[in-house]
Amino acid sequence: MLKDITLGQYYPGDTLVHRLDPRTKLILTLIYIAALFTAIVYAGYALVVLFLAVSILLSRIRLRNILSGLKPLIIIVLITGILNLFYTKGEHLLVHFWRISIYWEGVETAIFMALRIMLLIAGTLLLTYTTSPLQLTDGLESLLNPLKKIRVPVHELAMMMSIALRxxxxxxxxxxxxxxxxxxxxxxxxxxxxxxxxxxxxxxxxxxxxxxxxxxxxxxxxxxxRCYHGGEGRTRMKQLSMARRDWIALAVGVLLLALVILFRRLGI
Amino acid sequence: MSTIIKTEKLVYTYEGAEAPTLRGLDLEIEEGTFVAVLGHNGSGKSTLAKHLNGILIPTSGRVLVDGMDTAEEQNLLAVRHTVGMVFQNPDNQIVANVVEDDVAFGPENLGIEPREIRRRVDDALTSVQMYEYRNHAPHLLSGGQKQRVAIAGILAMKPRCIVLDEPTAMLDPVGRGEVLDTITRLNRQEGITVILVTHHMEECIGADRLLVMSEGSILMDGSPRELFPRVEEMEAAHLGVPDTTRLMYALNREGYQLPLEAITTEECAQALLRAFGHKE
Structure with a gap:
């Protein structure tokens, strides 16, 4: 039946990851993506993978659910991998036949690119798995609030999103x-x-x-x-509030990014 | 008692329509009363309801809510804060994904402080007996439950008057009973003025005052006990009378002398018992 469709793939729970403020999770996801694209060396990658692994463990989301979320992207991952494999030129030739040559560098880039896409998706999946759509909307509205100054209708967009969900x-x-x-x-x-x-x-x-x-x-x-007249003068019953765990989580995120940048500089 | 709503020569013509839907209504509603507005389809009862909190603005004449003219833009928020409105389709008036968030919607719009909103939401949900459903998703509730959530959403704004525009039209008999019990209790215990627009005679029995509408005018105005016995006039307005009155009316035409104003089931049963009970 159509009715049984679950939305936004949210898995309710009461773990540390679930309890984090949605704003924290949104910012952490951004930091995580930044770190992922900064990491070009083994140590950096290892650190990003470690961060994701610990987050998944803490959220008690089953690895199976994350993998099944990755499944629709398998073709994109494969194509990216294969293109990088054939088109990357380098110094260490591995195979050469007809007009195709595969270099060691190509193999390396192919693996890294495939891994990067999968990690990117896995990270954002973890966000939607542990945050209800409504919380996400609230978080987005609050984070985008400064944009109101340049006349972006943040409240209206958030209201539209939550009514659509409803x-x-x-x-x-x-x-x-x-x-x-x-x-x-x-x-x-x-x-x-x-x-x-x-x-x-x-x-x-x-x-x-x-x-x-x-x-x-x-x-x-x-x-x-019911006296709705836009976002002006409106209050909210459920206030978002940053607890100590949110600041700690953000600090861990900043540390992650800093270390990844450091590793990149050092070239380890 | 003071007047909370007053209409003066209220005329309303829908855009593009030739004849006016409301033809000069003069009406005063006392604070704290339970008023039922009865009329067949197209009698103008819903159009009247929509004037009472400024959804529609009169073509001519005035509507005064607690002395404020609904036609004046700057009064609109205060008018809607004074007179809350519950609509026919419960699905199309619930805004949020969670019951308690929906009830909070009104007070949030009024800019009330979060802790006070929390208290009002809990009170309103308790008052309509939906407190244990506060974390449920609205689409999983029954029609009667959804309609009670909608009423709670209005209650949380602490209006002095609630207008209900055919709130039971889409409900099953159980849901209809739940909603009626709820609004009767709100009127009797909390003193909120209730204006119930309906085409079910049975729903008007508990009202203090009954307005019968036909062709955009008020045809009859009085207590249900005065009006329902006037069976011929009611039928002329394309309306029936409650089953209780119909039964006694039919018996009286067979030569019995039964009181037509015994309109509740209990009174009707007592009257029948007095007339027939001891003649075995």
């Missing part, structure tokens, strides 16, 4: 209902080629759109009735 299950339920109704009238959603299937979706999409617009209109009226 209505996804409602609209999925409705899609289910319309599908059943159309099936009862003889509609066929399963058979036929790509174009036939796309055509079959039309009688599903039109009522769904009409109803979505009606819902949007009613919701806007209801929100106005």
């Amino acid at each position: 209505f996804i299950p409602t609209l999925i339920e409705e899609t289910d209902k319309i599908m059943s109704a159309q099936r009862a009238r003889g509609a066929d959603f399963e058979t036929g080629g790509l174009i036939a299937k796309a055509k079959a979706m039309l009688p599903l999409l039109i009522p769904l759109f009409v109803s979505a617009f009606r819902r949007a209109d009613e919701l806007a009226t209801a929100m106005e009735s």
Whole structure:
């Protein structure tokens, strides 16, 4: 059933990683990505991998879940690897046949690039696995707050995002209902080629759109009735608050980046 | 008692429509009363409801909420803070992903301090008996529960009056009972003015005052006990009467002398018992 789809792939839990403020996790993810792209030497890479491994262990997210999240990207990883393998020129020739030559440097770059992409995805997966979509939205709104000064509608964007999240299950339920109704009238959603299937979706999409617009209109009226007048003067019941663990986590993140830069300078 | 809502020659014509939907309503609503507005489809009852907190602005005439004219832009927030509105479709008025976050939405808009919001949210959810569901996702609740969450969302703003626009139209009988019990209790115990717009006669039985609307005007105005016995007039407005009145009306036409104003099930049963109970 469509209803069983879980959203945002959030795995609820009560570990240290789950309890961190969403802002901390967002900043840590950025630091982690920066460190990942700064690391060009073995020691740097090892440090980044260590950081991710410890985070995963602390979050008690199963490695299997992270690996299954990586699966859709396997082709991109492979292509990147193969291209780097063939196109990197170096000094230590390994194999040479016809017009293709593979160098030792190519093998090295291929492995590093593949690893880099996988680590990048694994890190962001850990963020969405341990932070509910709503917390993420709140965190983003709070972090982007300074942009309000240059007239970026931060509050409105965050509100749109959280309303979208709120209505996804409602609209999925409705899609289910319309599908059943159309099936009862003889509609066929399963058979036929790509174009036939796309055509079959039309009688599903039109009522769904009409109803979505009606819902949007009613919701806007209801929100106005509840004194909604934009972000100005609005307070929040649940305040985000940075605890000591957040500052410690950020300090660890900064240390990670500093060490990776140091290793790069030293060229170890 | 003081007047909380007053309409003066309220006329409203929808854009593009030829005839006005509301034809010059003069209405005064006392604070603390439970008013039911009854009317068939197209009688203008929902249009009237939408005027009471400034969703619609009169084409001519005025609507005064606690003395404030709803047509004046700067009054709008205060008007909506005084008169809360609950709509028909519970799904389309819930904003947040978590029950308690949704209830907090109104007070957050009013800029109330976080700790006070927390207290109001807990009080409001307790008051509609949904406290144990505070961390649930709204789409997993039943229709009646969702509607009670919507009522809590309004309660948390501490309005003096709540307008409910056909709040039970999309609910099953159980959900309808839950919602009715809740609003009756809010009126009786917390003294909140309730204006219930409906086309179910049964829902009007507990009201202090009943307004019957037809063709954009107020046809009858009085207590349910005064109005429901006027069966012929009610039917002329394309409305029925509660099953209790209908039963006694039918019996009276067969020559019995039963009181038509016994409108609650209990009163009706007692009246029947008095008339037939001891003639075995």
